[in-house]
Amino acid sequence: MSNVAVLSRADNADFDRNDPVSVRQAIRAGLYRRHTGMMAPGFVQANLAILPADYADEFARFCQRNPQPCPLLAMSEPGSPRLPELAEDLDIRTDLPSYRVFKDGVATGDVSDIRNLWRDDFVVFALGCSYSFEQAMIEAGLKLNHWETGLEPAIYLTSIQCRPAGRFSGPMVVSMRSFKPADAIRAIQITSRFPRVHGAPVHIGLPEQIGIADVHKGWQGGPPDLREGEIPLFWACGVTPQSVIRSAKPPISITHTPSHMLVTDLRNASLASF
């Protein structure tokens, strides 16, 4: 990841940050390279994974078997950089502000464009991400501690094993958000409506049951921010597929750089089940 710092970090370009098409155009033109956190509010952002065809069927099966950590929003034809279900104009090779490249499961660096890495056997996977359900919670009036502090939610490795598929296997990674009890109930109700972006929590209240010895010690993400009178809720996390891909050690794979997501034309509300 040594070349993260040398990426151009343009952030004062003039484009419509509320419109996903404008956001992608700005990124495609090299005008915007920063994280997508505040971009196109109300629209779905997706986690990205690109794998050679030889690994793609197994990974598709892994997603199908583990829909909470790996909610598959779209999957391309082999060799195609298009995902028309997510946006008509989308070119996955240019439309993310930053990509992370892995060789044999090891990160070799972040790049702002993958046209020169593209292969005609690549299959693109776009996976739902927690931004969508967090937005639904905020709109419902819930408070997220890490939105107040401007940090990331804490992330933990658990003792829950994903259902394996071929060369893909490993533990589920979860993110933690904590709430007062009545808000915890609301948080479960709200996120249950969004199974395509991780859905309901997988666990509540007793972290030791899922192999988290100390909830105040995270594995990745921000510092755990569990406050007095709150209950911790644990959602399946999009870091899970990244972690299992690394373990499977494909000769090459490409993901988004954390927080530098694929911005789509799908509205968050369009994913609500009911």
Place this chain on the structure above:
Amino acid sequence: MSNVAVLSRADNADFDRNDPVSVRQAIRAGLYRRHTGMMAPGFVQANLAILPADYADEFARFCQRNPQPCPLLAMSEPGSPRLPELAEDLDIRTDLPSYRVFKDGVATGDVSDIRNLWRDDFVVFALGCSYSFEQAMIEAGLKLNHWETGLEPAIYLTSIQCRPAGRFSGPMVVSMRSFKPADAIRAIQITSRFPRVHGAPVHIGLPEQIGIADVHKGWQGGPPDLREGEIPLFWACGVTPQSVIRSAKPPISITHTPSHMLVTDLRNASLASF
């Protein structure tokens, strides 16, 4: 309540226990006087409250303001013993196996028929009850500790004040059911679908926040059955309206005897919101 024991407790009558019409007919004919727990499975059973018209408007407002403890399924015209929304043939004066009569808020005894007490200013309230959502949880494969033991869930008085309406006010009463964490999440999802029968829990996990000093000491109901590795969930309870009616001390009021409910023709599933 001294005359509970003298009620006829017929329980071997020959009628179709799966059919709500047959159940009511058997009760109406005096052939069945026991609790309705296993009667007409899949059909809604309701809590009963009957008040003089002078109190009815205030109580209707109380229910409207407190839909979790007092989910109003049906309300009669003054003087009418019919609730055609719940069953065409229903006569509220004869169709419950046992009634409890209160004078000035004090229980004076249980009776098997209220035709001789009927007044042309009586208004009937039928309120959703937890049997419906418990059945939905059982059908979804959840285990209820108190179903295993054959006891009642524990009931607690809380520090949550109901929104008052006229002479009706008082604390919310809750019932507790406990689950392993993943099942607790399912329990919230399932009961959220049934707002007309108490709906989602009002609290989870930290009972001291709602004035329950010791979760292992109930106020009414069965013994608290919170087991190792489980989280307690608290639902608004149908004992709440009975408790506020007693406090309001109407000159006369009539409820069902606990567990001796109104059996209706509504299917539980018909109450699901989504």
